[in-house]
Amino acid sequence: MYPIDLEGKTGIIFGVANHRSIAWAIAQVLHEAGARLAICYQNERVMEPVAKLVEPWGNGVLIECDVSSDENVATAYKKASKELGRLDYIVHSIAFANRDDLGGPFVETSREGFKLALDVSAYSLVPIARYGAPLMGEDGGSILTMTFQASTSVFPGYNVMGTAKAALENEVKQLANDLGPQNIRVNAISAGPLDTLSSRVITGYRDMKRIHAERSPMGRNITTDEVAKTALYLCCDMSSGVTGEILHVDTGYNIMGM
Numbered sequence: 001m002y003p004i005d006l007e008g009k010t011g012i013i014f015g016v017a018n019h020r021s022i023a024w025a026i027a028q029v030l031h032e033a034g035a036r037l038a039i040c041y042q043n044e045r046v047m048e049p050v051a052k053l054v055e056p057w058g059n060g061v062l063i064e065c066d067v068s069s070d071e072n073v074a075t076a077y078k079k080a081s082k083e084l085g086r087l088d089y090i091v092h093s094i095a096f097a098n099r100d101d102l103g104g105p106f107v108e109t110s111r112e113g114f115k116l117a118l119d120v121s122a123y124s125l126v127p128i129a130r131y132g133a134p135l136m137g138e139d140g141g142s143i144l145t146m147t148f149q150a151s152t153s154v155f156p157g158y159n160v161m162g163t164a165k166a167a168l169e170n171e172v173k174q175l176a177n178d179l180g181p182q183n184i185r186v187n188a189i190s191a192g193p194l195d196t197l198s199s200r201v202i203t204g205y206r207d208m209k210r211i212h213a214e215r216s217p218m219g220r221n222i223t224t225d226e227v228a229k230t231a232l233y234l235c236c237d238m239s240s241g242v243t244g245e246i247l248h249v250d251t252g253y254n255i256m257g258m
């Protein structure tokens with residue numbers, strides 16, 4: 001529990017698959033601070049574990065949403081606003097690429113694999129912002145997404161997901177410019193490696209994690225809790241003047257040259 005009071009605030013979190021999901025860690029800190037939340041999961045396959053996570057809250061709203069269709073996103077917001085009314089926070093914590101495209105030479109990336117990774121992992125933030133922004137009140141709100149340093153440097157194995165993160169980070173800046181006049185802030189957290197369903201399918205993930213710990217200034221890996229605390233900061237009023245930012249939460253790994 002952190003000394004931030006979000007009583008009366010509401011949010012929607014896209015991307016909870018299980019208890020390891022970064023989205024779930026963010027949902028927990030926002031919930032503990034007093035916000036009422038809608039939790040979006042991709043499909044029936046993950047519904048049961050996600051429902052079990054949210055059940056103890058008593059006031060959580062569960063919504064199925066595959067973000068590969070704009071209609072699904074619009075419907076998810078309709079359901080969320082019916083239950084919650086105005087929205088203050090939107091968290092986009094979603095990525096997907098075919099396993100074949102996460103490893104091997106990047107030059108072998110297929111056209112279909114490229115489209116799929118960019119559509120789900122990067123484009124989806126656009127409809128999520130487009131349909132979500134009108135539900136934010138007069139005071140505006142905060143939109144947050146998750147990225148990784150492979151947007152700007154080569155991390156062998158991360159491949160097409162690096163391209164998707166580069167697109168996503170550019171979207172953050174363009175959306176921040178579009179939505180700034182409505183007092184809606186758009187930011188990204190660039191997190192160091194964390195053990196989740198998504199990271200485990202990246203070829204060389206274990207080495208990536210070990211090297212981060214060895215070479216980062218702080219000499220260790222980040223924790224999910226540290227990412228969630230930063231998300232809380234970016235959602236709440238403490239960051240009221242911060243937008244279009246890619247904030248590294250990686251024990252400093254990104255600053256190192258060698």
Ligand SMILES: NC(=O)c1ccc[n+]([C@@H]2O[C@H](COP(=O)([O-])OP(=O)(O)OC[C@H]3O[C@@H](n4cnc5c(N)ncnc54)[C@H](O)[C@@H]3O)[C@@H](O)[C@H]2O)c1
Nearest residue numbers: 015016017021022042066067094095146193194196197198
């Ligand atoms: N784990 C890490 O090391 C790490 C580091 C930096 C950034 N990130 C980013 O954090 C975000 C969350 O990933 P995570 O590590 O928590 O893994 P995760 O697997 O728990 O979360 C990814 C989520 O994306 C959802 N998803 C995939 N395709 C979807 C679709 N079509 N529609 C709706 N949802 C879909 C999955 O169901 C899942 O909930 C991703 O953007 C990831 O790239 C992760």
